[in-house]
Amino acid sequence: MPIRFRLNAFCAGFALWAGFAALASAEEACEPDKLGTARIAEVGTQGGLMIGLKTYPAAIPLADHEVILTFDDGPDQRTTPEILRALADQCVLATFFDIGAKVDALPLLARREVEEGHNVAHHTYTHPQPTLTFMSEAAARADILKGMIAVERAAYGQDFPDGEPTDLAKLKLHTPFFRFPGFADTADLRLWFGENNVAIFGTDLWASDWIEMTPDQELKLILGRLEKAGRGMLLFHDNRQWTADMMPGFLAELKKRGYRVVHVVAGAGTGPTVPAPAGWVSETGRVTGALKPRLDKNAPTRPAGPIPVLPAPVE
Ligand SMILES: [Zn+2]
Numbered sequence: 001m002p003i004r005f006r007l008n009a010f011c012a013g014f015a016l017w018a019g020f021a022a023l024a025s026a027e028e029a030c031e032p033d034k035l036g037t038a039r040i041a042e043v044g045t046q047g048g049l050m051i052g053l054k055t056y057p058a059a060i061p062l063a064d065h066e067v068i069l070t071f072d073d074g075p076d077q078r079t080t081p082e083i084l085r086a087l088a089d090q091c092v093l094a095t096f097f098d099i100g101a102k103v104d105a106l107p108l109l110a111r112r113e114v115e116e117g118h119n120v121a122h123h124t125y126t127h128p129q130p131t132l133t134f135m136s137e138a139a140a141r142a143d144i145l146k147g148m149i150a151v152e153r154a155a156y157g158q159d160f161p162d163g164e165p166t167d168l169a170k171l172k173l174h175t176p177f178f179r180f181p182g183f184a185d186t187a188d189l190r191l192w193f194g195e196n197n198v199a200i201f202g203t204d205l206w207a208s209d210w211i212e213m214t215p216d217q218e219l220k221l222i223l224g225r226l227e228k229a230g231r232g233m234l235l236f237h238d239n240r241q242w243t244a245d246m247m248p249g250f251l252a253e254l255k256k257r258g259y260r261v262v263h264v265v266a267g268a269g270t271g272p273t274v275p276a277p278a279g280w281v282s283e284t285g286r287v288t289g290a291l292k293p294r295l296d297k298n299a300p301t302r303p304a305g306p307i308p309v310l311p312a313p314v315e
Contacts, residue, residue, distance in 0.1 A: 042267025048194030052202020100125035100147030204232030
């Protein structure tokens with residue numbers, strides 16, 4: 001029996017179906033010289049999940065030379081279509097952590113991401129500056145929920161005939177994945193996501209593409225980091241021109257070097273995850289922990305948690 005019939009959850013079932021359908025159509029259309037999407041990985045979000053080695057001591061299990069592609073901060077009128085074209089040209093699927101306000105401004109682009117088989121996941125409504133940790137917990141929750149509603153309406157066509165939900169528990173998410181802007185989480189929000197079966201995505205590797213660079217510089221940087229790690233979830237920003245310009249060459253290089261793309265969809269249960277290697281430290285915890293007292297003299301100290309924060313290795 002196909003796995004999808006064993007899933008009760010509407011969201012997980014839909015995501016898995018969409019993933020398989022997209023994979024099937026990508027495979028049909030894909031020439032053997034293209035990168036292609038090698039497999040669909042289900043990840044259960046029941047009770048919450050925290051993954052991505054830059055921030056959390058767990059990751060989605062990947063074989064050597066497997067990568068997951070993720071993009072933040074879109075959609076963008078100019079660069080997102082360029083990224084989508086590069087992905088389609090190589091028949092690969094990705095997860096877009098879209099900003100709700102941008103989705104409201106460009107709903108058709110968010111819809112197109114889903115229609116082309118990608119996930120549209122969540123990244124707040126306003127992408128608050130400097131981060132969510134500078135807001136009250138109530139304001140942070142409201143911003144996140146508003147972003148999720150915008151994505152559900154535009155990308156997945158969900159309407160709200162009885163009014164927009166005011167409680168995350170009452171909102172059905174097609175892709176229950178969230179990434180904190182700046183990786184800056186709080187104990188309260190981690191708990192809230194856990195109670196509502198939303199997975200918190202950090203990332204394993206990034207291209208540092210929030211810094212302006214040439215496409216060639218970015219290509220060398222991300223390939224160098226990937227060759228060192230051998231696998232991992234990668235983070236890019238689909239609103240950066242240098243990333244859009246680099247993407248065709250990057251995907252071609254992945255194919256040449258024998259990498260395989262894994263597409264993650266929401267599944268039943270919890271996980272699977274693999275623990276971080278011994279000696280792991282949170283790289284982003286060090287950065288966000290240092291940022292908060294510097295930017296906000298009156299802020300309480302960052303909530304204590306199970307995440308050890310130690311100096312990160314210099315790259
Ligand atoms: Zn962001």
